[in-house]
Amino acid sequence: MFTTLAFVAGGLAVFSAMGLYLSRVCILRTVEYAHIASGCLIAGVLALAISAVSGIVTPIEIAFGITLAFLLAIVLRSVYRTWLTSQRRFGRHLRSVLLFGAGNEAARIVGLLEEHPELGYRTTGVVGNELQARRNGLKSYWCGELDDGITLVAETAGTGAIICADDLRSSQLNELVQHLLKAGTHVHLSSGLQGIDVGRLRPSPLAYEPFFYVEHASLASWQLVTKRAIDIVLSSIILILTLPILGLAALGIKLQDFGPVVFKQYRIGRQGAPFMLYKLRTMREGAESETDDLLELNVRNGPLTKLSRDPRATKLGRILRATSIDELPQLWNVINGTMSLVGPRPALPAEAASFDDEHRARESVWPGITGLWQVEGRDNPYFGAYRRFDLFYLQNWSIALDLMILLITVESVIARVFRALRHLDEDIALVPPLVLDPGRVTTRAARGHEGKIGSSGSATRMKGEESVL
Numbered sequence: 001m002f003t004t005l006a007f008v009a010g011g012l013a014v015f016s017a018m019g020l021y022l023s024r025v026c027i028l029r030t031v032e033y034a035h036i037a038s039g040c041l042i043a044g045v046l047a048l049a050i051s052a053v054s055g056i057v058t059p060i061e062i063a064f065g066i067t068l069a070f071l072l073a074i075v076l077r078s079v080y081r082t083w084l085t086s087q088r089r090f091g092r093h094l095r096s097v098l099l100f101g102a103g104n105e106a107a108r109i110v111g112l113l114e115e116h117p118e119l120g121y122r123t124t125g126v127v128g129n130e131l132q133a134r135r136n137g138l139k140s141y142w143c144g145e146l147d148d149g150i151t152l153v154a155e156t157a158g159t160g161a162i163i164c165a166d167d168l169r170s171s172q173l174n175e176l177v178q179h180l181l182k183a184g185t186h187v188h189l190s191s192g193l194q195g196i197d198v199g200r201l202r203p204s205p206l207a208y209e210p211f212f213y214v215e216h217a218s219l220a221s222w223q224l225v226t227k228r229a230i231d232i233v234l235s236s237i238i239l240i241l242t243l244p245i246l247g248l249a250a251l252g253i254k255l256q257d258f259g260p261v262v263f264k265q266y267r268i269g270r271q272g273a274p275f276m277l278y279k280l281r282t283m284r285e286g287a288e289s290e291t292d293d294l295l296e297l298n299v300r301n302g303p304l305t306k307l308s309r310d311p312r313a314t315k316l317g318r319i320l321r322a323t324s325i326d327e328l329p330q331l332w333n334v335i336n337g338t339m340s341l342v343g344p345r346p347a348l349p350a351e352a353a354s355f356d357d358e359h360r361a362r363e364s365v366w367p368g369i370t371g372l373w374q375v376e377g378r379d380n381p382y383f384g385a386y387r388r389f390d391l392f393y394l395q396n397w398s399i400a401l402d403l404m405i406l407l408i409t410v411e412s413v414i415a416r417v418f419r420a421l422r423h424l425d426e427d428i429a430l431v432p433p434l435v436l437d438p439g440r441v442t443t444r445a446a447r448g449h450e451g452k453i454g455s456s457g458s459a460t461r462m463k464g465e466e467s468v469l
Contacts, residue, residue: 011043011069018042026077027119029376030404031198033074040070078411082419085118094122097160097188098153100146100176101167102128105190107136109164115382124156128167146172150183160186195388197396223399230402231341235334242328249280249325252316259285262329267346272363275338277346278329282317283310302383303354323417330369342402343368344390362390365397370409372401378412 018039019025026032044066051057057065087093094117099106106126113121125143126133133142144152146168153161161180165173180187191201196214204213250261263281266274300306313321320326333339339346346367352360368374373389380386393401 007043007047007065010046011039014043014046015039015073023120028198029081029408030401032077033404033407034400036070036073036077040066040073043069074407074411078415082415084120088117088120091117091122093120095120095160096122096124096156096158097162098124098143098149098156098158099126099141099162099164100128100149101164102126102130102133102138102142103136103164103167105164105166105192106133107138109162109190110138110141111384115380115385121160121162124158125152127152132167146176149176150179150185153180153183153185158185160188162188163190165190166192195391195395197392197401200396217396217398226399227340227402230399231334234341234406235331239328239331239335242325245325246280246328249316249320253281256314256316257285266349267367268349268352268363269338269346270363270366272352272360274349275333275346277339278332280320280326280329282314282320282326283312284314287312300381300383302386303351304383304386306381324413327369334369338366340366340368341370342405343371344393345371345373345386359387359390361394365394370405372405375405375408375412 015021015036018035020032020035020039025035044062047057047062047066048059051059051062084093097113099109106128110123110126113119113123123141126138126141127144127146127149128142129145130142133139143156149161152158163173163176163180168176177187177189191212193214197217200215200217202213202215204211253259253261260281263279263283265277265279267277269275317326330339334341343366344362347355347362352363355362371389372393373386377385377389
C-alpha cells in the first residue's frame with residue numbers, strides 16, 4: 001500500500017511540475033494531452049529507475065500502471081471539461097476580465113471570447129480611448145480611459161486583464177503592465193499574432209528584453225507519406241471492425257422506409273476538386289427539397305447551416321448521428337484518397353464559393369472525417385470559430401497534431417454519445433444562452449449589431465442530409 005501511495009504521489013508531483021493543474025496550460029486540449037503523455041512517460045521512467053534499485057515492482061507492472069494512469073487522466077479530465085463547458089455556456093464559472101486597448105485587436109479579442117465561452121472569460125469592459133472604441137464597435141463595452149485602468153479593475157470586480165498590445169504605444173504598454181502587476185492583477189498580454197501554434201514560439205530574449213523566435217512550419221516529405229499510411233491502415237482496420245455495425249444500421253435504414261441506405265453528396269476536396277462523399281442516410285426521402293422551408297431553424301451564422309431539432313431526421317437517424325455511425329462510410333473516402341482521417345471539414349460547393357481567398361487555402365490539404373474544428377468547435381455556432389480553426393490547422397499541420405486530434409476525437413465521440421443519447425428527440429443546443437453582466441448583455445445577437453467583431457453574413461445554405469461532424 002505504501003508503495004502504491006508513493007507512486008501516486010510521485011505521479012501527482014510530476015503532473016504538477018508539468019503545469020497540468022494550471023488553466024493556462026490546459027486551455028488547449030492538444031497541449032494538455034501532450035503534457036499528460038509527457039508526464040506519464042516521465043513518471044514511468046522514474047518508476048523504472050526506482051524499481052531497478054529496489055526491485056519493488058516489475059517493468060510490466062509499471063507499463064500497465066502508466067497506461068492506466070494515462071487513460072484515467074484523459075477520462076476524468078474529459079468528464080470534468082464536459083461539465084465545465086456546459087456550465088460556462090450558461091454564464092457560470094467565468095473569470096471577469098477587462099480589456100486594455102480599444103482598437104482592432106481589442107475588437108477581435110472581444111469577438112474571440114464571445115465565440116468561445118468554454119475558455120472561461122467574461123469581458124466586463126474595454127479600457128482605452130472612447131472615440132476609438134466607438135469606431136471599432138465597442139461602445140457598449142467601453143468603461144473608461146487607460147489612466148483609470150487600475151481603479152476600473154477593482155470597480156468591475158475583475159480578476160484579470162487582457163492587454164491588447166497592438167492597440168497601445170510601447171510606453172503605455174510597459175507602464176500599464178507594471179502597474180497592473182503591482183496591483184496583483186492577473187495579466188494576459190496578447191502577441192498580435194494569429195494562427196501561429198504556441199509550440200512554434202520560443203523565448204529568445206535580446207539584451208534581457210523579452211523577444212520570441214517564431215519557428216517555421218516545416219513539413220518533411222516523410223510526414224505526407226506517413227499521413228497517407230496512417231489513413232489507409234487505420235481506416236481499413238476501423239472499417240473491418242465496424243462492418244457488423246454498418247450491416248445492422250443499413251438493415252435498419254432499409255426496413256424503416258425501404259429507401260436508399262447510403263446518402264451521397266458532392267463536396268469540395270483537395271485542390272478544389274469535387275468528390276462524392278458517402279454517409280448513411282439519416283433523413284426521410286426527399287429531405288433536400290424541404291431545406292429552404294426550414295432555414296428559420298438554422299442555429300449557425302455565416303455560410304454554415306445546422307437545423308435545430310431537424311424534423312426531417314428519422315428516429316434511427318438521430319441515433320446514428322448521436323453515435324457518429326452515419327459517418328463510417330466516409331472511411332471509404334479515406335481509402336480511395338479523396339479524404340483523410342484528419343483535416344478541415346469537407347465543404348459543399350456553395351459554401352466553398354462563399355469563402356474568401358485566405359480561407360480557400362484549406363483546399364491545399366485533404367478534407368478530414370475529423371479535424372480541429374470538429375473536436376473543438378462543433379457545437380460553436382459562430383462561423384468565425386470555424387474559419388479560425390481551419391486556418392490554424394493549415395499553418396501548423398503535423399503528424400503530432402493529427403495524432404492528438406485523433407485522440408481527442410475518441411474522447412469527443414464518447415462524450416457526445418452519452419450526452420446525445422439522453423436527448424434523442426432534440427439536437428444539442430448550439431447557441432450559448434445570453435450572459436448578463438452588470439446591466440450589459442454580452443452576446444452580439446442581443447446587442448443588435450455586429451460591429452467589427454462580427455463574422456461574415458449568411459451565404460447560400462446547405463442542402464439536405466448535412467450533418468456536421
